[in-house]
Amino acid sequence: MTTDQLILNGQTVADFMKEEMVAKxxxxxxxGILPxxxxxxxxxxxxxETYVRMKGNACARLGVHSIKVVLPAETTTEELIQEINKLNADHSVHGILLQHPVPHHINERAAFDAISIEKDVDGVTTQGYALNAFGAAAFPSCTPQAIIRILDFYRIQIExxxxxxxxxxxxxxKPVSAMLLNRNATVTTCHSKTVNLDEIVRLGDIVIAAVGKPLFVKGSWIKPGAVVIDAGYNKGNVGDVDYVSCLEQSSAITPVPGGVGPVTIATLIEHTIQSAYMLSERA
Incomplete structure (x- = not known):
């Protein structure tokens, strides 16, 4: 698909993905296997709670079974890992998603790493991260994968x-930086300690906002004609990008909502289906 569209519609990409998923x-x-x-x-x-409900609804629309495990806020790291191990051992479960963030007293990294690599459909384990860096992950992190999927769908050059x-x-x-590097982009990764952030952003042909601050990226930061991908979602239904001002500068931009989000959910389900498919091939 070629496009001179300014708006990169994630729902269009997700709908395209769903056709193949339904068939699989x-x-x-x-x-005899139910993903x-x-x-x-x-x-x-x-x-x-809203995110989990959305993912469950998306599963139902595609014929994928979903199980929701709800634990009290006072759950310990050890108790959470016990629940994860039960799901690891359950052969009827093909993907495990631990909704982020967890309460502060829980060791989130230990919990993520308890997920079996074969069921790490959200790409959150340390092993999955390493495989992703080498371009060898069966299930890359879902939001980074969604970003790459959108760029590819609209035939936006990365190399x-x-x-x-x-x-x-x-x-x-970090994972999207690695994925872009593996696609022969030159990548600059910025963060809270970056000096002169606006000047660095202004150098980007592709700008990916994943900072978790509403309306953080301003139009004045964007090089004319750059592609802007907003991977943020904040209170008030807004992303990390000041959409109106960045729209004027960019050649292509994702909206919030309706941009990266639908493709992230579709990718999660796609990975779950693929996990079940891999099992069916061994059966």
Whole structure:
């Protein structure tokens, strides 16, 4: 697909992905296997509850079974890992998602790393991160994978371009930087300690905002004609990019909502289906 569209519509990309997923689910079910995603929610954070519900609804639309494990906020790291290990051992579960963030007293990294690599469909384990850096992950981190998927769908060139990533989290900023580097982009990864951030962003042919601050990236930071990918979602239904001002400068931009989000959810389900498919091939 070629486009001179300014708006990179994530829902369009997700809908395209769903056609292939529905066909693959039907094929797997013929072998007596029902793809299943287990989501774990610790505590009662309203945003997290919404995300888990959205993922469950998306699974239902595609014929994928979903299990929701809800644990109290006072759950310990050890108790959480016990629940994860139960799901690791359950052969009917093909993907495990631990909803981020967890309560502060929990060792989130230990919990993520308890997830079996074969079921790490959200790409959050240390092993998955390492495989992703080498371009060998079966299930790369979902939001980074969604960003690459959007760029590819709209045939936006990555190779040879200067990509500026704002954010360095281990499940978004760092893995997407590695994925862009593996696609022969020149990558600058910025963070909270970066000096003269606006000047660095202004050098980017592709700018990816993953900083977790509403309306943080301003239009004056954007080089004319740059591609802007907003991977943020904040209270008030806004992203990390000041959409109106960045729209004027960019050649292409993702909206919030309706940009990266739908593709992230579609990618999560796609990975779950692929995990089930890999099992069906061994059956």
């Amino acid at each position: 689910v039907a094929m797997i079910k013929e072998k 299943c995603l287990a989501t774990i929610l610790v505590g009662n954070d309203p945003s997290s 040879g371009k200067h990509a500026v990533v704002i954010g360095r989290s281990p499940i978004l900023g």
